[in-house]
Amino acid sequence: MVKGNGITExxxxxxxxxxxxxxxxxxxxVGFGAWQIGADWGEEVSRESAHEALHxxxxxxxxxxxxxxxxxxxxxxxxxxxxxxxxxxxxxxATKMGRATEEWNAGYDExxxxxxxxxxxxxVDALDLVxxxxxxxxxxxxxxxxxxxxxxKQRGLIRHYGVSVETIxxxxxCIGNSAAVSLQxxxxxxxxxxxxxxxxxxxxxxxxxxxxxxxxxxxxSGRFAKGHEFSLDDHRNFNCDGQxxxxxxxxxxxxxxQGVELAGRVSDLLxxxxxxxxxxxxxxxxxxxxxxxxxxxxxxxxxxxxxxxxAVSGIMPLSEKAHSDLxxxxxxxxxxxxxxxx
Ligand SMILES: NC(=O)c1ccc[n+]([C@@H]2O[C@H](COP(=O)([O-])OP(=O)(O)OC[C@H]3O[C@@H](n4cnc5c(N)ncnc54)[C@H](OP(=O)(O)O)[C@@H]3O)[C@@H](O)[C@H]2O)c1
Numbered sequence: 001m002v003k004g005n006g007i008t009e010x011x012x013x014x015x016x017x018x019x020x021x022x023x024x025x026x027x028x029x030v031g032f033g034a035w036q037i038g039a040d041w042g043e044e045v046s047r048e049s050a051h052e053a054l055h056x057x058x059x060x061x062x063x064x065x066x067x068x069x070x071x072x073x074x075x076x077x078x079x080x081x082x083x084x085x086x087x088x089x090x091x092x093x094a095t096k097m098g099r100a101t102e103e104w105n106a107g108y109d110e111x112x113x114x115x116x117x118x119x120x121x122x123x124v125d126a127l128d129l130v131x132x133x134x135x136x137x138x139x140x141x142x143x144x145x146x147x148x149x150x151x152x153k154q155r156g157l158i159r160h161y162g163v164s165v166e167t168i169x170x171x172x173x174c175i176g177n178s179a180a181v182s183l184q185x186x187x188x189x190x191x192x193x194x195x196x197x198x199x200x201x202x203x204x205x206x207x208x209x210x211x212x213x214x215x216x217x218x219x220x221s222g223r224f225a226k227g228h229e230f231s232l233d234d235h236r237n238f239n240c241d242g243q244x245x246x247x248x249x250x251x252x253x254x255x256x257x258q259g260v261e262l263a264g265r266v267s268d269l270l271x272x273x274x275x276x277x278x279x280x281x282x283x284x285x286x287x288x289x290x291x292x293x294x295x296x297x298x299x300x301x302x303x304x305x306x307x308x309x310x311a312v313s314g315i316m317p318l319s320e321k322a323h324s325d326l327x328x329x330x331x332x333x334x335x336x337x338x339x340x341x342x
Contacts, residue, residue, distance in 0.1 A: 018293075021208030037053065037076050095130055164212070182208040188252055189214070190220070190262070252338065266283070282328040
């Protein structure tokens with residue numbers, strides 16, 4: 001950017017990297033959630049906007065992208081794959097498998113086929129990280145899926161694997177019974193139980209935490225009013241009460257109108273924190289203030305959201321008072337409202 005007086009101002013990119021468990025990867029503490037550029041969030045995000053959002057994120061220092069084989073039936077992976085070919089720096093792509101069909105059986109052939117298909121869509125020889133995508137708890141506990149993943153890893157199709165889980169119990173099980181390098185969990189101001197029940201164990205065992213749904217599907221940006229109507233093809237409409245999948249994935253399980261009210265309370269409590277920052281940034285900062293988190297992956301539909309989210313790495317941590325106030329708010333008024341598997 002050139003200032004009026006002819007002096008060129010160089011924008012300093014601040015993006016802190018953190019280690020992702022025992023993977024050896026140093027990932028940007030703010031990543032990019034790529035569900036939005038697949039489907040399920042209302043009007044389809046054009047390929048052009050998706051590329052702009054991805055470029056904005058990477059220009060701001062993001063090197064970690066979270067996608068899945070089922071986002072838009074492969075559209076998200078394909079867009080990310082095309083994007084990878086436009087950039088020279090090393091970018092880590094985490095994808096997911098295990099929800100493509102009802103009968104997904106976790107056997108070696110099934111896991112290998114899914115990995116091959118994701119490699120093809122992403123245009124890579126091997127997946128940096130593949131995560132089991134909230135598969136049934138019984139399948140996790142049976143253990144065969146981890147044997148399959150190990151064999152596929154030995155074949156060189158995947159470099160590391162992790163698990164995206166719905167409940168704290170599932171997370172603890174994976175830490176104790178698998179070689180998963182990462183756990184992906186719903187973690188935001190509306191979902192605080194993991195702070196005491198999961199994060200310390202993950203930290204001790206060096207399992208990286210990937211924080212999903214950090215803005216409670218947008219509620220924690222504070223820009224929605226009660227009664228807001230989302231379009232029919234937006235999961236914030238068709239899954240607002242868990243009609244199609246775990247209600248926790250939509251608004252973190254908090255009923256929408258109550259969530260709007262609570263976002264207002266959060267905003268009031270944070271009014272003196274990083275005063276210039278919008279609530280979305282403060283909410284993401286809250287997630288990053290937890291050391292066990294390797295990366296937070298807000299979903300973004302456009303370049304503005306992507307760069308605003310990435311910039312959170314450069315803002316000051318919230319005060320201890322703010323954390324304590326938000327903890328009290330959660331304990332007294334939010335925990336009892338959270339629906340779904342937890
Ligand atoms: N089971 C799983 O493994 C699973 C489940 C859910 C999500 N995920 C992953 O986690 C990622 C993040 O979760 P999520 O996308 O569900 O929820 P989220 O990150 O909490 O919310 C994303 C939404 O917040 C709004 N937003 C984003 N940046 C904003 C900003 N700077 N200012 C104002 N609003 C902003 C946008 O809403 P608008 O669309 O209204 O603009 C966006 O669609 C996903 O993209 C996906 O990669 C994984």
